[in-house]
Amino acid sequence: MPSRTTPRSAPYSRPSDRQAAADAIPILVDDEYQVFHLSTPPNTIRHPPRLRSTWSRLRSRDLVNWERDQSEVLTPGKTRDSPDADGAWTGCAIIGPDENMHIFYTGYNLSQDGKQVILHAHSQDKKGTQFTKSPSPIRITGDMSRFEDIDFRDAHVSWQESEKSYWMLVATRLRTGPFWTRGCLALLTSPDLDAWTIDPEPFYAPNDMFCPECPEIFSLPNGKWYLVYSRFHAPDAGTVYRTADSPRGPFRTPRASSGGRFDARRWYAAKSCPKAGDPSKRIYFGWVADKLDGQWSWGGDMGMPREISADEGGQLVIRPCSEYLDATFAPGSEVPIPSNISIGSVGETRSQSLSTGEAIPNEYCFEFSIASYDASSFGLLFRTSKDMDGHRLRFIPAKSELCEVVLARYPAPLDDFWADQYKMHLPREVDGPEIARHLVNIRGNIVITVTSNVLEIFVGGKSFSYRLPSDVGAHEKLPSETNGHQNGLVNGSLSNGDEHQAQEVGIFVEDGHVELTDVHLRRRTSS
Numbered sequence: 001m002p003s004r005t006t007p008r009s010a011p012y013s014r015p016s017d018r019q020a021a022a023d024a025i026p027i028l029v030d031d032e033y034q035v036f037h038l039s040t041p042p043n044t045i046r047h048p049p050r051l052r053s054t055w056s057r058l059r060s061r062d063l064v065n066w067e068r069d070q071s072e073v074l075t076p077g078k079t080r081d082s083p084d085a086d087g088a089w090t091g092c093a094i095i096g097p098d099e100n101m102h103i104f105y106t107g108y109n110l111s112q113d114g115k116q117v118i119l120h121a122h123s124q125d126k127k128g129t130q131f132t133k134s135p136s137p138i139r140i141t142g143d144m145s146r147f148e149d150i151d152f153r154d155a156h157v158s159w160q161e162s163e164k165s166y167w168m169l170v171a172t173r174l175r176t177g178p179f180w181t182r183g184c185l186a187l188l189t190s191p192d193l194d195a196w197t198i199d200p201e202p203f204y205a206p207n208d209m210f211c212p213e214c215p216e217i218f219s220l221p222n223g224k225w226y227l228v229y230s231r232f233h234a235p236d237a238g239t240v241y242r243t244a245d246s247p248r249g250p251f252r253t254p255r256a257s258s259g260g261r262f263d264a265r266r267w268y269a270a271k272s273c274p275k276a277g278d279p280s281k282r283i284y285f286g287w288v289a290d291k292l293d294g295q296w297s298w299g300g301d302m303g304m305p306r307e308i309s310a311d312e313g314g315q316l317v318i319r320p321c322s323e324y325l326d327a328t329f330a331p332g333s334e335v336p337i338p339s340n341i342s343i344g345s346v347g348e349t350r351s352q353s354l355s356t357g358e359a360i361p362n363e364y365c366f367e368f369s370i371a372s373y374d375a376s377s378f379g380l381l382f383r384t385s386k387d388m389d390g391h392r393l394r395f396i397p398a399k400s401e402l403c404e405v406v407l408a409r410y411p412a413p414l415d416d417f418w419a420d421q422y423k424m425h426l427p428r429e430v431d432g433p434e435i436a437r438h439l440v441n442i443r444g445n446i447v448i449t450v451t452s453n454v455l456e457i458f459v460g461g462k463s464f465s466y467r468l469p470s471d472v473g474a475h476e477k478l479p480s481e482t483n484g485h486q487n488g489l490v491n492g493s494l495s496n497g498d499e500h501q502a503q504e505v506g507i508f509v510e511d512g513h514v515e516l517t518d519v520h521l522r523r524r525t526s527s
Contacts, residue, residue, distance in 0.1 A: 011527045013302050014301050015039045015068070018043050021301065022038040022053065023037060023090040024037045024269065025091065025093055025271060029127060030126075033059065034057060034058070034128065036057050036073060037055070047298070048110060050297065050299065051087050051089075052076055053088060055075075055103075056073065063283065064323050073131060074103065075088060083136070084106075084108060084109070088107065089116070089154070090105065090153065090154045090213070091105030091119075101122070102157075103121040107137065108153075115152075118137055118155045119133065120133075120138050139194070139195055140197070142198040146202065148172055148173040153172075153213075154171040158216075158217060162246075162247065165191055166193055167187060169185050169216070171183075171212045171214070171229070172211070181209065183209040185204040185205075185212055185227075187203035208234055210233040212230065220310050222314060224243055224245065224310065225251075230270070235259065236258065236259030236261050237264070238262070238263055238268060240262070241254070241260050254316075261462075264465065265431060268289065270285060270286030272308065281307050282308050283305050287299065288301050296430065303456055304320055304324050304325065305321040307321050316461075317462075318462060320456070328526050329523070331522075335364070335522065336356055337354060340371070340515065340519065342515045343514060344512065345510070349508060350508065350509055352506060354503075354505050354506065360504040361504075364450055366448040366449075367448070370395075370442050371516065371517040375511060375512025376511045379392055379393045380448070381503065381507070382504075391455075391466070391468065392407070393457060394407075395514075405440055406436070409429070413426040438459075
């Protein structure tokens with residue numbers, strides 16, 4: 001399929017104000033980052049229209065300056081019987097044995113009861129200047145009787161040197177077994193990217209999820225193999241990883257690492273490519289969902305590029321990409337703020353706004369280290385109203401320098417009985433009041449950014465991503481009066497006044513003290 005690929009400078013996070021970005025498909029070609037991603041049709045919200053996706057492409061050599069192809073790389077088929085008539089879905093890009101770029105992607109067709117198939121498109125050069133789609137799904141031989149064909153998607157192809165063959169991992173489900181836990185990965189092999197043979201046994205079947213999505217497999221110089229995929233309905237929802245000593249597994253869940261999660265539910269379908277010039281690291285790309293008409297939708301903004309590497313024990317740690325971070329919040333954009341902040345209380349919860357000489361911008365980078373603490377809990381408040389309605393990042397000391405770090409929405413919903421009595425039926429979102437939780441070592445720098453209402457937090461080798469409401473206190477309103485009283489929490493105490501003003505960022509401590517050091521607040525300077 002011909003495609004004009006003349007690039008143009010463009011924002012990184014999404015293709016346009018009317019479209020969302022989704023599932024990233026990165027590949028490093030001659031030290032150029034090419035990030036294919038799915039794009040939603042303009043002005044769509046729900047299934048099926050929103051999932052009639054196309055493939056877009058971003059390019060960069062420095063992870064800072066991005067160019068976008070002027071037209072889509074792949075589009076859905078134009079006839080009703082096209083295997084991708086209702087969406088060109090996720091897949092992968094790879095340089096084939098002919099030294100040209102090949103794409104394997106998922107075709108979706110509602111007229112075939114939503115059947116999903118793996119399709120192939122190829123370019124005549126390594127750069128992927130333009131692609132021609134094959135009219136039919138890839139040829140697969142072997143026994144496929146154990147796998148469903150409704151869920152059969154998200155191909156990831158890699159060359160396995162130890163077996164001298166190409167591997168294709170496919171997200172699917174077993175035909176039999178408990179309905180909610182049949183999700184698995186199938187393995188197909190090929191000598192040439194043309195003829196594929198499916199292994200009759202699942203490559204990976206953990207018996208704990210509905211269906212895995214967007215898998216990938218890679219190794220690092222430490223000799224470990226890593227299997228990464230995303231879980232939309234399972235314990236530890238989000239993008240997770242598993243480790244093994246060989247590409248055939250068995251793949252194990254890393255211990256004391258949040259079930260292998262990098263982040264949580266809202267940073268999704270993340271995939272990676274090697275970091276240019278540094279084989280010990282990989283660069284990850286994932287998206288943070290839009291919230292439309294009060295409901296979470298598929299697709300949103302691309303989160304900032306993230307860097308992963310392995311620690312001494314082989315576990316993966318995730319950090320913000322410093323190149324992107326420093327360009328987006330450039331030196332010289334500092335907002336005046338004390339370099340050390342202390343807050344304390346005895347027997348109560350106390351909060352305060354960040355003390356600055358000017359209003360805190362709603363797009364910023366907040367960095368600090370925790371110098372000392374002795375409290376039941378402490379943390380940060382985000383976009384909090386005078387009634388303390390908002391979001392909190394709560395640090396709960398465990399032992400030594402370990403803390404349970406929790407991102408949560410406040411206040412939590414009530415039991416039905418109390419909600420009926422006080423007429424306070426608070427939202428019960430799919431995330432629950434607790435959005436994400438990690439047990440981490442909090443020694444070192446903590447980085448928090450907000451851009452386009454996307455909150456991204458990096459602490460102790462883990463991340464937290466979420467979409468904040470567009471304004472302070474903008475989520476579903478609480479009643480201003482209950483039983484004839486107007487309630488506002490001021491420094492841990494109920495008050496009848498409005499002393500506690502709405503705030504973009506605040507700090508709180510519960511029964512104790514905390515001191516932050518090396519504090520910096522920078523406003524956003526680039527898109």
